[in-house]
Amino acid sequence: MTEMTFAEAIESALAQAMEGDESVFIMGEDVHLLRVNLFARFGKKRVKHAPISESGFLGAGVAAAMAGLRPVVEIMLIDFIGVAMDALLNHAAKINYFSGGKWNVPLVVRASCGGGYGDAGQHEQSLWGWIAHIPGLNVIVPSNPADAGGLMLAAIQSDEPVIYFEHKLLADYWRDYLGSGGRDTVTYDLPQDGVKGYVPDIWEPIPIGELRKFRDGDDITLISVGVGVHRCIDASQILENKGVSAEVLDLRTIAPIDLNAIKESVKKTGKVIVVDEDYKHFGLSGEISALILEEGMEFKFRRVCTEHTIPYDRKREDDTLPNVQRIVNEAMKVMGS
């Protein structure tokens, strides 16, 4: 076991995949600097910097994958997928189905996501629910270094398109690049267990579609992804003091979702809080409640999500994104007090 930051873990898993498979390469804006360590080792053929042409190079990534390469295409911020959505929506997601299952798209799209550093609503969205809405795409949102590396390796090895979300509060270089810019005059609410942690010496792929139980509990199930998982852990400690035993589930993968493990927890607790940094309506939180309802289970349900455009002002931003207090409040409502 080695200790690594979230960003180091992703880079280390990428390096392992690149040294093991010549067809794996990185493509995206500024990657010669953003991935400078890999650039120094592998050069511009394998770490290819692209113009600000997301629709062009993501579309090209889809076809390069069809031709047998394994591209890891970087969309700097998931907000920018807006200009390139067609490549995912109408192509990456549909080639396998349209070809009668005869042609795969082994593509990874890596994008940073999430807020908490004051960059406003065009640079801090989560949008995983929007992407996961489309059949044919896998969506991964890791919450800690060990999962980040193992899931990156799984994403690269998968024969299906995978959208890999990297939360900016967890990745130190994104926080520095977009948030502090070398300043020590700004601070963030950093989840320490997500920022740094122990990882295996040799990466093994983590199966896509398996959640991880982060904390055992009997009274209520808190379900989340990414930074939200850590907010749930913090909330569960406050709830413990109020006599409420909360179970915390880290979905890790949104599509496909691990419904069996969710059901198992809900069977025990009968109460669910979904904490989702993505938008509240027509998204992950509603989907989870629908999936459990379709199983014929009875349960109490509340959700803590982002409900409107993320404001620039840091204080209002903290109130907009799911926070520990909001989770505790909703949990206590479900507990009936």
Place this chain on the structure above:
Amino acid sequence: MTSKSYITICLNTNIVSNMEKSILLDMYRMMLRSRLFEEAVTELWEQGKISGEMHLGIGEEAVIAAVVSHLQDGDAIASDHRGTPPFLMRGIDPKALILEFLGDPKGLCSGQGGHMHLFSKEHLCASSGIVGAAGPAATGFALSMQYNKQKNIAVAFFGEGAVNQGMLMESMNLASAWNLPVLFVCKDNEWAITTPSEEVTGGELLKRAEGFGLKSIELNGLDIEEMHEALSGIIPNMRKNGDPHFILAHCVHKTGHFLGDPLMRFHGNFMEEFKEVSGPLMKSAAKRKGASVGKRANNIGKVLGLIRRSGKQMKEKFDPIIILEKKIKDQKEELNNIKEEITLEIGAIIDESLKLSNGGILK
């Protein structure tokens, strides 16, 4: 990529001015006010009173001033993520801008937008943090002008990095095909974020714009006189004919892509910055499997080359304000008076804004 680089152009800058002194002094006032305003913004950012990214227009003042000084009521601006200079020069309340950057509810956009998402409906000024978005926005403003038979124009400000974005290309075609009064202003500083644009751009931008049927001109965006004179011809003609134009204006970004730009940081304290990145870099470069030894050396050389190259932008000889000061150095007293007056004005704006927001929301 482009037919001339700013370096070539600057060497050809006409130091002796032929333009009326009063116009040059007006331009100086506009440019310096924007510069000192953004320097004050830099200080607030460094103090942590402004969060997140901060993209400045320091180095592109001559381009913005030349365009904005020719605008009239009813003209529209679609800005990129460097909205501060055009908004300030268009007459938007500077205190409202500072309060916005501080995240104050009394800010221009109630503290909800921040510097990348500035909007003033009253001035028809909009901005966006999505690269290339100024193109379609200006095209839409121009469409409404044509629809309503107004003699107005819409300006799109964007960088040469944005010219590889599909929506900007599409809007150039729209403006040409529908003959819309859009002034496409490409501020070419030769960097797409931290990538040299020539490495990721095919062909020549001027020819590309001409290919869409846009009347196109290449200008030294560091020389306010050349910029102002060209626009004195172009903008009135656009009002008359309602047709689109493309300007390729060479300029610099003295603070890089944004404050804290990882490349520009090396020019502050090279050894310290280098110590931080070189460890993981060398460790990775020395790993088994990967490119050949020769290629790895080239890769590292390439990174060092980027650092060196980024420093060019900071040079005084590429500073549009210093270039203008040299042109009118015989007006020394007048220049000093303007400087003093603006310094006082900006100081008061910052003080009052901080007072209004109780010292800034963050601190």
